[in-house]
Amino acid sequence: MNLRIAIVPVGRMDPLEVEAAAARIAKILNTAVILRQPAPVPKAGDDPARGQHVAGPFLSELRGQLARLAIAKTVGVAPASEPAGATSAAADATLFVTDVDLYKPQTDGVFGDIDAAGHVALVSVRRLREAFYRRKADPVKARARLVKLALYALGRARGLPDCRDGGCALLTTTSLPDIDMKPEKYCAPCWRRMTTGAYRI
Numbered sequence: 001m002n003l004r005i006a007i008v009p010v011g012r013m014d015p016l017e018v019e020a021a022a023a024r025i026a027k028i029l030n031t032a033v034i035l036r037q038p039a040p041v042p043k044a045g046d047d048p049a050r051g052q053h054v055a056g057p058f059l060s061e062l063r064g065q066l067a068r069l070a071i072a073k074t075v076g077v078a079p080a081s082e083p084a085g086a087t088s089a090a091a092d093a094t095l096f097v098t099d100v101d102l103y104k105p106q107t108d109g110v111f112g113d114i115d116a117a118g119h120v121a122l123v124s125v126r127r128l129r130e131a132f133y134r135r136k137a138d139p140v141k142a143r144a145r146l147v148k149l150a151l152y153a154l155g156r157a158r159g160l161p162d163c164r165d166g167g168c169a170l171l172t173t174t175s176l177p178d179i180d181m182k183p184e185k186y187c188a189p190c191w192r193r194m195t196t197g198a199y200r201i
């Protein structure tokens with residue numbers, strides 16, 4: 001069985017930026033990635049006073065909308081063994097990508113959130129962009145960060161735990177320099193779990 005991955009842009013997130021990351025992820029995971037139609041920005045979690053959204057409720061509302069979002073396109077080539085129509089089946093892991101800033105209670109801001117039970121995850125590109133830190137824009141760096149964060153979030157949405165291998169995208173990361181240090185790949189055990197679904201928490 002092939003790994004079924006779906007990615008959904010949220011709100012005004014640039015679909016081309018998401019597609020570029022999806023193409024890279026498809027290559028790394030050696031599977032086709034489904035891009036769904038953009039989801040509207042959830043009202044849940046909106047905190048106008050902070051100019052941010054609370055990640056948990058934001059992701060919950062997106063998860064509820066998922067079934068209504070049509071498939072926009074498929075990125076990457078599915079292996080020949082993939083039966084026709086398989087892409088419409090429920091994904092093993094779905095990732096929402098937003099450009100709004102997210103936070104969780106007791107934090108200034110977060111890169112995203114995970115709902116492992118629902119097989120969905122959320123990442124924000126806001127804190128991956130140099131502009132957020134008042135530095136010169138670097139789209140190549142921002143895309144690499146998005147790909148690494150997506151690999152982490154998709155792995156967690158698939159039910160995998162954090163990894164302690166410094167050469168693995170599932171390594172726990174809490175800061176931007178940590179993300180920059182990680183490679184755009186999984187270690188061998190995580191890769192096996194990711195592709196076979198042999199590990200569930």
Ligand SMILES: [Zn+2]
Nearest residue numbers: 163168187190
């Ligand atoms: Zn690993």
